[in-house]
Amino acid sequence: MPEPAGKGLLKNTFILSVVQVVNIVIKVLQNKVAAICLGTAGMGILGIFNNTIQLLMTGCGLGIPQSAVRDIAAAEGSNDDEKVNRIYAITTRIVLFTGLFGLLTTVILSGFFSSRLFGDKSYTLSFIILSVVVFLQVLSEGYLAILKGKQKFVDLAKCTITGAVVGLLITVPVYWWLKESGIILALILIALAQFIYVNIFVRKYKPSKIRIPLRELFKESAPMVKMGISLMIVSFVGVGFNLIVAGIIRHGGSINDVGIYNAGATILTSYFGVLITAMSTDFYPRVSAVYDNNDELKNLVNRQCILCLALFFPIVVLFVFAAPFFISFLYTNDFIEAIDYTDYAMVGTLLLLCSNFLGIILLAKQKSKIFLTSVFSQRLFLLIVYYFFYNWWGMRGLGYSYIMTGLSDIILMSVIMRHFFKITLEKHVYIILMIELSVTVLCMWLKTIENIYCKYSVGLLVLGSSIAFCIMVLKLYLDIDIRASVKQILNRINK
Secondary structure, three states, X not given: OOOOHHHHHHHHHHHHHHHHHHHHHHHHHHHHHHHHHHHHHHHHHHHHHHHHHHHHHHHHOOOHHHHHHHHHHHHHHHOOHHHHHHHHHHHHHHHHHHHHHHHHHHHHOHHHHHHHHHOOOOOHHHHHHHHHHHHHHHHHHHHHHHHHHOOOHHHHHHHHHHHHHHHHHHHHXXXXXXXXXXXXXXXXXXXXXXXXXXXXXXXXXXXXXXXXXXXXXXXXHHHHHHHHHHHHHHHXXXXXXXXXXXXXXXXXXXXXXXXXXXXXXXXXXHHXXXXXXXXXXXXXXXXXXXXXXHHHHHHHHHHHHHHHHHHHHHHHHHHHHHHHHHHHHHOOHHHHHHHHHHHHHHHHHHHHHHHHHHHHHHHHOOOHHHHHHHHHHHHHHHHHHHHHHHHHHOHHHHHHHHHHHHHHHHHHHHHXXXXXXXXXXXXXXXXXXXXXXXXXXXXXXXXXXXXXXXXXXXXXXXHHHHHHHHHHHHHHHHOOOHHHHHHXXXXXXXX
């Protein structure tokens, strides 16, 4: 008997959220071990190496790990075995090309990276050796597209968590014994371990090998590469945007303001981003499988928005009330001013939840020109907003700017979806969104109550109400019994 759609959504979100949480915990532990064993200088070297590897992966990977998910999901949805075999073969071969491209680029630019990032050529050999890491990670990310495209999320979870745990087990002894001298060795062993585990889990889904002439390979992979390059450009635009915003803050304030803003932004992207990333990972292959059916896409995006808004609501309420505790725990009391940013940014986050899923439909339809144009135009507008709002209202102005980010994004995506594809969010999605936005703003006001007992009593009441609202929405619109569903998911994972 097929699983109800709502329960499938919740199961995939739960599994992928657990993966993201485990990855964050492991990353925190790795950073702690590195900080103890390497010291500030070693952490600086490790940071430069990791940032360079990430830059090379983004540039040389050509966005294939993201765009391939769409093509694989679409092939799976066609129920055409020959088409599935062919797209798998194309994906693995193109990924091999991009991996080799990354390796050669790293070797060629090794001297440049050494002189620019370290001031001399002494790290040239280090970057040459790290080309192997770039190669392995590009391949790993590309092969993971097969699991994502096939929506094999349990295998994806096992693969990702196993690789991360093995990476942690490698990091501890290498850094403990070799200190700074073990940085490159640790990076290579971690990349190798991840590559091995990816292959173990992906191998059972790889079809029999088929021969594709080079000319046909480049011709048939052109749409995948084209969309991948668009995604790569968007990634670079995002990095550039963040750098310019940091420059605006530094020019109008101080380096301390930049640090406080980065702390708040990290909370939004790294911690609240767990659920968004999990849902996007599940949502993208599902819409890719039916990318040419606008009625089905409309149904999928509305269900996804309802699920995301319902699950996010209690988290937002809890964070607004307990922000001082969370920020002090994650950082120190010196970063407490970030609350002026994060409180208002919560409103923007709720808006971005819905616009994010509308934007994913553009990716599934491979409308790269519309996607790039919308991203560029919105970012140019937002740079003006960030400049003036920060200079007028300081850290709170950055929160207002994030609200404008969410508001402009949902308006832009809604207009594009309605105009080109007749896809719209239903009335009850907007009603749920408005209720949650209103309660979030109310929480910011209630938090100013001076009597601490009264404040937190009211906070617990609002939190309980938000959980009840979440349960009601899931049952009413998605037919999900939250307790029974979570119990069922845990039983399946244990099996």
